[in-house]
Amino acid sequence: MAKKKKNELWEWTKALVIAVILAGLIRWFLFAPIVVDGLSMMPTLKNQDRMIVNKLAYKIGEPHRFDIIVFHAPEGKDYIKRVIGLPGDRLEYKKDTLYINGKAYKEPYLDEYKKQVTDGPLTEPFTLKEKIGRDTVPRGELFVMGDNRRFSKDSRHIGAIPMSKVIGKASIVYWPPKDAHIVTAE
Template identity: 65%
Template sequence: MAKEKSQTWEWMKAIVMAVILAAVIRQFFFAPILVDGVSMMPTLHDRDRMIVNKIGYKFAEPQRFDIIVFRATEDKDYIKRVIGVPGDTIEYKNDVLYINGKMYEEPYLAEFKKQVSDGPLTYDFKLEEITGQKTVPKGRVFVLGDNRRFSKDSRTIGTVSVDQILGKANIVYWPMSDARMIQHP
């Protein structure tokens, strides 16, 4: 009888420790997130499940073209692609991205550009027209969804504070048929 109680107690301790460990990992290191909507198509699909790396930006700044998760409102997180980092000028002209005056290829948009025949993916704009500032301010990033026609991003919400960023999302784990690492262009 004492052996049974001892074994039960050991199992209870193991379960409690596992729950605590899982909570710590989720709170501080990695967390699952559900893609809600089509703003990151074709890279991410509605209902994809991803892992968010919460610790990467504790040691490094977001890089251009990272896919990030950030707190957009108190109860809503967004997933978008970092296009501009502090000090960058951003311009879209004739459906081509220019950062600091240099043209950038966006291979993740190639599939959509082939499909769209009724106009550009993104209408021309300059960062200054949207934010009133010539460059992305210090401590902020400029983000866009890959589905430029249907994305609520920095064109409507402005630049995003680095403090709002929850982490980098680059692993799709569900559905299993689409499981993959998102490659940095």
């Protein structure tokens, strides 16, 4: 009887160790939780939203324009922002409109805030050259901005983000439950 109990304890211990190792591998290589800290992605993401970051997305694919990504920022914090410019893109903002390679783009995720702003544009006019000293987004880098344009520290302030600093793609808001949703590019 003692041998059977000892054997059962060993089986439970092995199962627990395997579960912990698998959870660690999944968190390290595939998915990670993150808490939104601040208002820079409002109204899309709210302060203290809890999200899942897909770390695998850019290991097997490339970022797309308007993806929401998490990256290691220069000050040692992780930031969450929207991809606006891809490598080789020429960017410009005029009259609250985004122009990429000379073509105007709609940004429906900004509509709510644009309606609220009465004292000028939501996004101040700029050219890429003014912000990063180059005409195009450098190879292997991304130009990112927060959706709350007036209150976002982003590529306009910290420069283009090297792909090597990107943790992954924000994919799911899971907390609070009433706000749970899959994050889309629009």
